[in-house]
Amino acid sequence: MKCPICGRPESRVIDSRVSGDGGSIRRRRECESCRRRFTTYERAEEFIPRVIKKDGRREEFKRSKILEGLIRACEKRPVPIEDLEAFVDALLARIQDMMAQEVESGWVGEQVMAFLKARDPVAYVRFASVYRSFTDLTAFEEEIRSLIPKPRGRARRPLGGSTTG
Numbered sequence: 001m002k003c004p005i006c007g008r009p010e011s012r013v014i015d016s017r018v019s020g021d022g023g024s025i026r027r028r029r030e031c032e033s034c035r036r037r038f039t040t041y042e043r044a045e046e047f048i049p050r051v052i053k054k055d056g057r058r059e060e061f062k063r064s065k066i067l068e069g070l071i072r073a074c075e076k077r078p079v080p081i082e083d084l085e086a087f088v089d090a091l092l093a094r095i096q097d098m099m100a101q102e103v104e105s106g107w108v109g110e111q112v113m114a115f116l117k118a119r120d121p122v123a124y125v126r127f128a129s130v131y132r133s134f135t136d137l138t139a140f141e142e143e144i145r146s147l148i149p150k151p152r153g154r155a156r157r158p159l160g161g162s163t164t165g
Helices: 062-072 081-097 107-119 121-131 137-147
Strands: 011-018 024-031 037-043 050-052 058-060 103-106
Touching: 050 107, 062 081, 062 107, 062 121, 081 107, 103 107, 107 121, 121 137
Parallel strands: 050 103
Antiparallel strands: 011 024, 024 037, 050 058
16 A cells, blocks of 8 residues: 555555444554555445446446336235345346446346246236337237247047047
8 A cells, every 4th residue: 555655655554443334444554664654444346337228328227226126016926025135136246246337228127037037927927018018918918928838749649540349
């Protein structure tokens, strides 16, 4: 750490303490060159990514906005709020792990839809209807049909009827 008195970069830590609110660490240092003491504070950098909206606007990632949409989609469904909160926290952590300064709103929406599709198909259709702006029943029907598992092959029946005699 650069000494604020003489400007030399070499210093040693004499004492470290967590600040009163627990959000930073107070370090007492001594310059190796001039032997003067000074205090530094260390705190975690909070990285909040920005979301690029469909119209090109950029806004801060808002955990509450995503959680509100999930809660609305899962209303009267057997999905605990804790699961929704954990998903939003994991989504933000994933974006931060990618070190992405900005993410497309479409990518965020697809992540939310994938979570809901796996968790609760009814909540998924509710969310998708707003996110994808369904305008008629055909769009709902197509989305619901995509959720219904396709039958695998049918058992073959012999042609020509029964062979008992």
